[in-house]
Amino acid sequence: MDTAELTELGQQLRVDSVRAAAAAGSGHPTSSMSAADLMAVLLAHHLRYDFDRPAHPANDRFVLSKGHASPLLYAAYKAAGAIGDDELLTFRTLGSRLEGHPTPRRLPWVETATGSLGQGLPVGVGIALAGKRLDRTGYRVWVLCGDSELAEGSVWEAAEHAAYEHLDDLTAIVDVNRLGQRGPTRHGHDLGAYARRFQAFGWHTVEIDGHDVDAIDRAYGEAVSTRGQPTVILARTLKGRGVAGVQDREGLHGKPLPDPEEAIEELGGPRDLRVEVHEPPAARALHSVPTGQPDLPRWEKDSGEQVATRDAYGQALAALGSARPDVVALDGEVSDSTRAEYFAKEHPDRFFECYIAEQQLVAAAVGLATRGWVPYASTFAAFLTRAHDFVRMASVSGAGINLVGSHAGVAIGQDGPSQMGLEDLAMFRAVQGSTVLYPCDPNQTAHLVTTMAGLEGIRYLRTSRGGGPALYGPDEEFPVGGSKVLRSGDRDRLTIVAAGVTVPEALSAADALAGAGIAVRVVDLYSVKPVDRVTLRRAAEETGCLMTVEDHHPQGGLGDAVLDAFLDGRPVPRLARLAVRTTPGSASPAEQLHAAGIDAESIAASVRLLVETAVVP
Structure with a gap:
């Protein structure tokens, strides 16, 4: 297209943005109008994309970080022939693919859900990392940002990471x-x-x-020709461009234009220009085909060896990486603690160091997942709370990512409360469609690490710092949604439900209680979400009382997960919970567990009270 045609295309995108918002009675047409010329030039001259084949390995990738400007995106889809005018006017209506903020669940051309500002560029960095280091098919990543979102710290995490990685396949376009x-x-x-x-x-x-x-066209060309650096195009624009009554005026954000028909006439009326978007070059994706079952590390049951589940995670992930070339690992500069370093040493080409930038860590995982890779991203459980909004939006996107939080709970010992993940189970349980796993021994951990690769949605694995015994053999199976009954008998008077570090404590308590003539059942609830309803209901019926023991705050963790098993209308059994109810200080792991009331001695004492056999001095 020549200059006049590009200008006309920009006007068409404005008109269609106004029409879509007017039909919906809501939306952000003025934010769309400011970026219309930027989109027109990109669509007509620089984007290489086959709308009939959104999975084409050489397609450029476009991320609308300012997701509220979705009318502009949908107007561009119409200009490219991907959708029709009738569908454009279904914007924001029930059942329409054209949501207020775009998501890949509805549209195959959308890379990631946006709308929570400050996330598009970090995810774009992840996509660009995949393109530069893994896919190598030559696609470019274009991210359209708004100026307001540059106040978000996550944007600058992305900016530093992109420059550090020399992502010259990445262009940020800022609609100022x-x-x-x-x-x-x-x-x-x-x-x-x-x-x-x-x-x-x-x-x-x-x-x-x-x-x-013309200036936009030259800027895009300059970005494509720049080597060794990402490029940002800072474009001075006017909100509501082209309509005098709204142009550069305050108070009109997020509202349809007051008189859309008059505005459309001022913009020159509807048009029906069609853009022949450049085809991507021929390319063949190097499909990563799993080579078979991983050769997982093995630990012998009851060998006396003390193994931390974080160690088992690192070893299992490295083994999984050998069997599955599509698995990648990311870490937040704590890989020597999370044990992701085992993967890094064996598969350095598929390991991504994200440094102390947890939002970028999760965003990069999302970006890699959009390109078909299976990411495992790890850091301390406590620090994943910083990235919760990225996890939430990853769920909205339908992204498949594995997140691993180590150093969870008071059991980490002397480091103190700033390092203790005590909210993570609640955080991840609350995410739509998530899977939450909390293993207690190395063999269980290794099997769950492998299982996670085949699940959908957000998968969270909680690992522990300190060592523990191998309670299971290496050939034991651990289905998601299951549990393990470790102590059971006909005379059980109560069921202790534990997970992770509290499982050995529960077993020790059960043995001590048995010596006192009190039989209790012990359930290892390694699958916190989905929870094993069948086993828990049977335990409630047969023992009359359930007591959960968790190295986590009482809100939203293991206790609430167990309670969910009884929310079907049937009578709720007698329930009790032991959890971390105070702010810990520094102490040894054993002292921390005792102070929190979740060690073997405390569990046994609580059981005695519950079965009404406490000895009164």
Whole structure:
């Protein structure tokens, strides 16, 4: 397209954005109108994409980080012939694929769910990492950002990581339209302020008039030709561009135009231009085909060896990486503690160090997953709380990622509460469609690490710092949604439900109680979500009382997971829970467990009270 045609295409995208929002009675047309020329030039001249084959290995990847500008994205899809005008006008209606903020669950051309601002660029970094280091089919990653979201710290985590990795296949396009939701942005139209920040992180910067289609065209060309650096194009634009009554005006964010028909007429009326988007070059994806079952590490039951589940995780992941070339690992600069370093040493080409940037860690995992890789991302359980919004949005995207939190609970000992993950089970249980696993021994851990690779959605594995005995043999099976009954008898008076570090404590308590003539059942609830309802209901019927023991706060953890097994209308059994109810200090692991009331001695004492056999002095 020549200059005049590109200008007309930009106007068409504005008109269709206005029409879509007017039909819905809601939406963000003014935010779409500011970026229309940027989208028009990209679509017509620089994007290489086959809309009939969204999985084409050489397709460029486009991420609309300012997801509220979805009318612009859908208008572009219409211009490319991917959707029709009738569908465009279903925007934001029940059952429509064209949601208020785009998601890949509905549309095959959307890479990742956006709308929680500050996430598009970090995920784009993950996609670019896949392109540069793994896929190598030459695709480019284009991310359209808003200026408001540059206030998010996650953007600067992404900026530093992209420059460090020399991601010259990544271009960020910033729509600097000056206005946020409630008024002016921090830097307004000061492109230099943004340029200085990106330059400080090592980016190539280009400053342009975002409504000059020739300047936009040149900027995109410059980005493509830049080597060794990611490029950011800082485009000065006007919100509501082209309609005098709304252009560069405050108070109109997130609202359809007051008089859409008049606005459409001012913009020159509807058009029906069609864009022949450039075809991607021929490419063949090097499909990663699993070579068979991994040769998992093995530990002999009751050998007396003390093995930390974090050690078992690292060894199992390395073995899984040998059997599955599609598995990748990421870590937040604690791989010597999480034991992801075992994978890094054996498969350095598939290991990604994300440093102390947990939001970028999870975002990179999401980006890699969009390209068909199976990521395992690990850090301390406590630090994953920083990235919860990225986990939430990954779930909205339908992304399949494995997250591993080590050093969980008070059992880590002397490091103190800042390092203790005591909220992680609750956080991950609350994520839609998630799987939450908490193994207690090395063989169980190894099998669950392998199982996670074949699951869908968000998968979380909680590992422990300290060593423990091998309670199971290496050939034992551990289905997701299952549990293991480790002590059981006809005279059981109570069931102790434990997971992870509290399982050995529960077993010790059960043995001590048996010596006192009190029989109890012990259930290892390694699958915290989904929970083993059948086993728990049977235990409740046969023993009359369930007592959960968890190295976690009482809210949202193991106790609540057990309670969920009884929310079907039947009578709820007698329930009790032992959990960490105070803020710990520094102490040895054994002292921490005792202080929290979740060690063997405390469990036994609580059982005696519950079965009403406590000795009164």
